[in-house]
Amino acid sequence: MITQLQHLGQWTLKRFERLGRSHLFLLRVSSGSWGVLARPGLVIQQIFAVGVLSLPIILVAGLFVGMVLALQLYNTMVDFGAEQSLGPVVALSLVRELGPVVTALLFAGRAGSALAAEIGLMKATEQLSSMEMMAVDPLRRIVAPRLVGGLLSLPLLAALFSAVGISGGFFVATGLLGVDSNAYWSQMQANVDLFDDIANGVIKSVVFGMVVTWIAVFEGYDAAPTSEGVARATTRTVVNSSLAVLGLDFILTALMFGDNE
Amino acid sequence: MRQSRAIEIWVGIFVALGFLALLMLAMKVSNITGYVDNKGYEISAAFENIGGLTVRAPVRIAGVRIGRVSGIRYDSDTFQAIVSMRIDARYNRLPLDSSASIFTDGLLGENYVGLEPGGDEESLKEGDRIEITQSALVLEKLIGQFLFSRSQESDQ
Numbered sequence: 001m002i003t004q005l006q007h008l009g010q011w012t013l014k015r016f017e018r019l020g021r022s023h024l025f026l027l028r029v030s031s032g033s034w035g036v037l038a039r040p041g042l043v044i045q046q047i048f049a050v051g052v053l054s055l056p057i058i059l060v061a062g063l064f065v066g067m068v069l070a071l072q073l074y075n076t077m078v079d080f081g082a083e084q085s086l087g088p089v090v091a092l093s094l095v096r097e098l099g100p101v102v103t104a105l106l107f108a109g110r111a112g113s114a115l116a117a118e119i120g121l122m123k124a125t126e127q128l129s130s131m132e133m134m135a136v137d138p139l140r141r142i143v144a145p146r147l148v149g150g151l152l153s154l155p156l157l158a159a160l161f162s163a164v165g166i167s168g169g170f171f172v173a174t175g176l177l178g179v180d181s182n183a184y185w186s187q188m189q190a191n192v193d194l195f196d197d198i199a200n201g202v203i204k205s206v207v208f209g210m211v212v213t214w215i216a217v218f219e220g221y222d223a224a225p226t227s228e229g230v231a232r233a234t235t236r237t238v239v240n241s242s243l244a245v246l247g248l249d250f251i252l253t254a255l256m257f258g259d260n261e
Numbered sequence: 262m263r264q265s266r267a268i269e270i271w272v273g274i275f276v277a278l279g280f281l282a283l284l285m286l287a288m289k290v291s292n293i294t295g296y297v298d299n300k301g302y303e304i305s306a307a308f309e310n311i312g313g314l315t316v317r318a319p320v321r322i323a324g325v326r327i328g329r330v331s332g333i334r335y336d337s338d339t340f341q342a343i344v345s346m347r348i349d350a351r352y353n354r355l356p357l358d359s360s361a362s363i364f365t366d367g368l369l370g371e372n373y374v375g376l377e378p379g380g381d382e383e384s385l386k387e388g389d390r391i392e393i394t395q396s397a398l399v400l401e402k403l404i405g406q407f408l409f410s411r412s413q414e415s416d417q
Contacts, residue, residue, distance in 0.1 A: 044269055192290050
């Protein structure tokens with residue numbers, strides 16, 4: 001019985017220790033990340049790796065999410081004669097929720113796992129410790145550019161996702177379903193607010209970009225230096241960052257849109 | 262070197278695309294045009310009942326949007342709702358004796374303020390109050406009246 005309790009205590013303490021370590025890690029990385037301004041080449045390379053290479057999946061996913069959204073909503077709304085409101089509903093759900101969240105989930109799977117595996121493998125093959133031997137701080141040289149790159153890429157990807165989704169919804173609504181194209185755009189403009197909706201969506205995607213890349217680089221940096229450890233770190237990155245995105249999304253939504261008027 | 266140049270070009274394209282998407286969201290999707298011509302003048306009107314009117318609802322004359330509802334407050338002395346409206350500066354020739362009513366856009370649409378021009382030579386200016394107003398039609402009240410008149414008919 002006592003041993004069971006001890007195991008429970010050990011497990012809890014380990015969790016908290018890891019949480020604390022991840023925050024200290026973030027603090028150290030972000031205090032070193034001003035140095036990347038002096039070497040923008042490193043960040044550009046990371047934006048290419050996590051941003052540009054994620055473009056195909058984000059664009060295709062955005063297009064289809066927008067088209068399916070329009071198709072599904074139309075079926076319900078036409079019963080109420082409210083198909084004119086298709087534009088604002090598609091735009092609001094994309095800009096406020098689906099754009100940031102789905103992009104962050106895809107980003108965690110596409111880029112976060114790659115980041116964790118890359119850094120974990122660097123650790124397993126002792127590239128990180130040999131950097132330290134050469135008096136190069138791996139936090140500044142390896143981790144900080146990746147964090148900044150992810151932070152900058154995700155909002156842009158989310159904006160592209162929403163824009164492509166809204167256009168996809170437009171093509172389905174006007175081409176397939178016969179909604180008036182003027183009504184689609186003008187109703188949208190009347191109901192979507194620049195600050196309340198679009199700026200809040202951008203804030204969401206910045207937060208998600210921060211959290212997903214942070215979890216990815218920490219899991220990689222903290223991985224056990226074996227092939228098994230790298231595999232575990234990759235899995236944990238995807239699971240933890242997806243959960244973090246979904247949980248944070250609820251909190252952010254409650255804060256931003258909870259007290260409307 | 263060649264490799265890094267290609268990467269930089271791709272990143273440039275990506276960033277440009279991203280900002281273009283943000284710009285499209287701002288210009289085409291949202292109501293940024295409502296913020297641009299923020300000039301204009303504010304008039305107000307007192308209503309007995311505003312129904313479901315909300316702030317930022319359109320103000321229309323002859324069906325054309327000429328401004329937005331900028332604020333709604335309750336006057337506890339007259340027991341009326343005071344609706345202030347910001348009218349775009351280019352529509353500066355509304356007769357002083359215009360009347361305001363609250364309509365619903367379609368059966369389920371949003372409420373808006375409709376203005377009917379009067380015949381006065383003078384125009385409404387900043388801070389003026391529209392005197393002739395008509396409240397929103399509350400559907401429940403209408404149904405109540407209808408049922409009441411029907412039951413009276415059947416009594417006779």
